[in-house]
Amino acid sequence: MTFQKICVLGLGYIGLPTASTFASHGLQVVGVDVNPAVVNSLQNGYLHIYEPGLRTLVQAALRSGNLMIAPQPEPADAFIIAVPTPFDDQKNADMRFVISATESIVPHLRKGNLVVLESTSPPCTITDLVAPILERSGLKAGVDFHLCYSPERVLPGQILRELIENARVIGGINTESSQAGKDLYGVFVRGEIILTDATTAEMVKLMENTYRDVNIAIANEFSRLADRFGVDAWEAIEIANRHPRVNILKPGPGVGGHCISVDPWFLVEKAPDLTNLIRTARNVNDSQPHFVVELMRRALGGDLQGKNIALLGLTYKADVDDVRESPAVEIAHLLVKAGCRVHLYDPYVHQFKVEGAHLSLDLNSALENAHLIVLQVGHTALRSLNPSEMAAITPARLALDLVDGWDDRAWQAAGFQLMRLGNGKNYSTAVN
Numbered sequence: 001m002t003f004q005k006i007c008v009l010g011l012g013y014i015g016l017p018t019a020s021t022f023a024s025h026g027l028q029v030v031g032v033d034v035n036p037a038v039v040n041s042l043q044n045g046y047l048h049i050y051e052p053g054l055r056t057l058v059q060a061a062l063r064s065g066n067l068m069i070a071p072q073p074e075p076a077d078a079f080i081i082a083v084p085t086p087f088d089d090q091k092n093a094d095m096r097f098v099i100s101a102t103e104s105i106v107p108h109l110r111k112g113n114l115v116v117l118e119s120t121s122p123p124c125t126i127t128d129l130v131a132p133i134l135e136r137s138g139l140k141a142g143v144d145f146h147l148c149y150s151p152e153r154v155l156p157g158q159i160l161r162e163l164i165e166n167a168r169v170i171g172g173i174n175t176e177s178s179q180a181g182k183d184l185y186g187v188f189v190r191g192e193i194i195l196t197d198a199t200t201a202e203m204v205k206l207m208e209n210t211y212r213d214v215n216i217a218i219a220n221e222f223s224r225l226a227d228r229f230g231v232d233a234w235e236a237i238e239i240a241n242r243h244p245r246v247n248i249l250k251p252g253p254g255v256g257g258h259c260i261s262v263d264p265w266f267l268v269e270k271a272p273d274l275t276n277l278i279r280t281a282r283n284v285n286d287s288q289p290h291f292v293v294e295l296m297r298r299a300l301g302g303d304l305q306g307k308n309i310a311l312l313g314l315t316y317k318a319d320v321d322d323v324r325e326s327p328a329v330e331i332a333h334l335l336v337k338a339g340c341r342v343h344l345y346d347p348y349v350h351q352f353k354v355e356g357a358h359l360s361l362d363l364n365s366a367l368e369n370a371h372l373i374v375l376q377v378g379h380t381a382l383r384s385l386n387p388s389e390m391a392a393i394t395p396a397r398l399a400l401d402l403v404d405g406w407d408d409r410a411w412q413a414a415g416f417q418l419m420r421l422g423n424g425k426n427y428s429t430a431v432n
């Protein structure tokens with residue numbers, strides 16, 4: 001199957017790079033987004049999201065005339081749905097955006113078309129939700145049009161490279177649909193393209209991220225044990241990982257982002273009676289911010305009330321601008337609730353509201369009057385801060401490193417007591 005024109009619905013972290021990559025490989029692409037601000041800014045060549053290299057790619061695609069931006073889909077050879085699938089406060093998958101995007105395709109669906117859902121979704125979404133909506137067109141899925149599920153596996157910050165190089169799984173509602181999906185993504189995917197059925201592909205995506213969430217949870221639980229037993233978790237994990245079959249991930253302030261912290265709940269929701277481990281891992285990671293706040297309370301002599309705390313880093317992970325589900329933000333909320341005076345600074349975040357906290361646009365103003373400074377996110381710019389210069393701009397001599405980003409010796413030489421999440425060794429010396 002060959003494709004001349006495709007519609008990509010949803011121009012976020014996945015949809016926009018995908019649309020632009022297809023356009024840069026010669027396809028006519030209509031990038032569709034229901035948010036007028038997104039349509040407007042893109043039509044003027046401005047991007048609403050940060051991803052290294054994306055601005056250049058999008059602007060080239062727009063200039064070439066291969067990428068058009070529009071508020072609704074139009075007839076095409078293929079339709080790719082890449083809209084958000086968040087979860088609601090009951091931790092249930094919110095499929096609103098997938099439903100409305102699928103419904104918007106129905107009037108334009110023609111015989112021989114291909115529809116691909118990329119959004120991370122609960123198992124059986126293709127068969128039980130998307131196919132019935134598309135069949136309102138009078139066309140039959142797998143017979144009159146092809147229908148696939150093909151999840152994204154790119155790492156934010158590396159999207160443009162991984163989009164092309166990563167292996168890709170394509171799950172069709174039948175084998176012809178899988179093959180049509182392979183023909184489409186074969187336009188730019190250089191990684192292996194693995195074909196399977198739709199429900200297996202939906203499960204694969206959820207298994208990848210759930211596996212990672214459970215492994216981060218065990219690293220976080222090890223950080224708590226290390227704190228209790230006076231061990232440096234980072235040293236212990238590094239030694240344990242010398243074992244040929246051990247690969248323990250890194251402890252941190254918790255798990256954020258719109259993927260790892262969300263996707264496991266899709267399995268819990270679908271099968272609550274079968275997912276004790278997955279739910280427990282989620283609860284361990286969601287409670288890590290509370291563990292971190294207790295470390296701060298201990299570091300400040302047991303009382304947080306009225307203390308000035310400078311939190312460095314707000315995004316959900318290093319060197320991205322995304323604050324969605326960020327544990328760093330959760331820690332800020334908890335500290336405000338505990339009566340602290342919270343100052344925030346993140347080189348990637350220039351406007352963001354945390355009730356009761358103050359976002360500083362420069363590091364110095366975040367640090368003045370601080371009693372404690374905390375490295376929450378391992379941004380390159382924050383890891384490379386010079387402790388001697390820091391000692392000159394802040395009265396704080398207590399520092400807490402949540403991501404193993406600062407060097408003990410350098411910070412202690414500059415006069416700081418540097419504590420580290422999960423390091424029961426240097427923590428106990430610092431506090432006594």
Ligand code: SAJ
Pocket residue numbers: 120152153154155156208209212216249250251252253254255256257258259260316317318
């Ligand atoms: N984290 C830790 N310790 C670790 C690794 C990560 O605490 O050792 C934290 C991070 O700080 C962050 C969260 O976990 O808060 C998630 O970060 P991440 O880098 O693990 O994942 P994402 O959400 O940026 O991207 C993941 C990737 N999935 C896997 O690595 C299995 C990516 O390949 C997916 O495409 C993406 O989810 C997605 O969109 O599903």
